[in-house]
Amino acid sequence: MAIGELRIDGTRLLARIAELAAVGAIDGGGCARLALTDDDRRGRDLVVGWMRELGLELRIDAIGNVFAFTAGWQATPPVMTGSHIDTVRTGGRYDGNYGVLAGLEVVRTLQAAGIAPPRPLCVAFFTNEEGSRFQPDMLGSLVHVGGLPLDEAYAARAADGPRLGDELARIGYRGAEAPGFVTPHAFVELHIEQGPILDAEGVTIGAVEDLLGISWQEITVSGHSNHSGTTPIRLRRDAGYVAAATASFLHGLAHEMGGAQVCTVGRMELHPNYINVIPARAVFTADLRNTDEALLREAEARLATFLDAIAARTGTQVERRRLARFEPVVFDADVADLIERTARDLGRSVRRMTSGAGHDAQMMARICPTAMIFVPSVKGLSHNPAEHTEPADLVAGADVLLHTLLRLAARN
Ligand code: HGY
Ligand code: MN
Ligand code: MN
16 A cells, blocks of 8 residues: 555544543543543553553653653654643543544554654653643643753642642652653644634644643632621622632633633632632632733733732732743744645645644644644533544544654655
């Protein structure tokens, strides 16, 4: 068979996705495998087992990133693909998992065809991409590219208490390799879009050329507990009101700024959290994103000004703690072009696009030519157990990955 006619085994890929989805399965067809939990360990063990079955050379680094290589990777920089297998608490079965399993399916397809590309391949999964349990997100790939020192990463505290370094050791994935021990020749991440564009336009493939900047903060408002019936409004120092007013402000700010600006208050805790007690404390998060760094900074500044003013007006104290801050990323134009061309050569509809979600690829772009392949998310749904991508689109994306990796491997 001519190499151009090679296709992955869709049935095998879909079966693997379903098998991994059964680890940490939740109602609605999704998964909950928060980073470095026992469910994450079980998912890691399952995927590592599949990597070993393929005879790949496994390396685990000090932050728990797992790399599976074909022969020759130490002499010739490999073409790498990968993503993550940790999920948010209400995750779907495709976010991250799909890209890792499609990478293994590419390796298996080449082995079955007896094809050894001119360059070795590597399939990887990175630690704590989601950033739900530990911040920042994309933590493992950030450490890999030298963007976060290992001891700082180990010191990250989970919302439920444990240190990242202790959890990594506890699940047995604190590996021996130094962060950044391998620099790929190129990196391509296959991922579901997690947004509405491809589905709405009826396009199968996204050639992703850039990615939003991300600003995450935790905001703590300290007020004063008091009786909800006896305390006149003008005498209150109501932390709950400040949190809710800030969420409303951010929603309005996103509408006012328009364009790619998005703002989300995803987590909010009130203390003591009773119906008849004015909240003394509110802890909530602000997730701001934009494709334009200057506009993202403007949104951050507008939030800071709002918080200063409402704190003064309500007699509360506001503290802000940065959880993550990544500038917008432009991917490698040649790799994005190659993805677009490959999709067309395979007879697939394709369009260039921006990623609203963060991905490990945005970190790998710091060390090697990198871009992403998207496939549609039905109704743009993600970070939701009902996240869905049509099987035919999952297979199409994996075939584009197969031939993109082969073409990159043939390049000097
Ligand atoms: O936050 C993100 O965009 C990614 O899902 N970690
Ligand atoms: Mn993801
Ligand atoms: Mn995600």
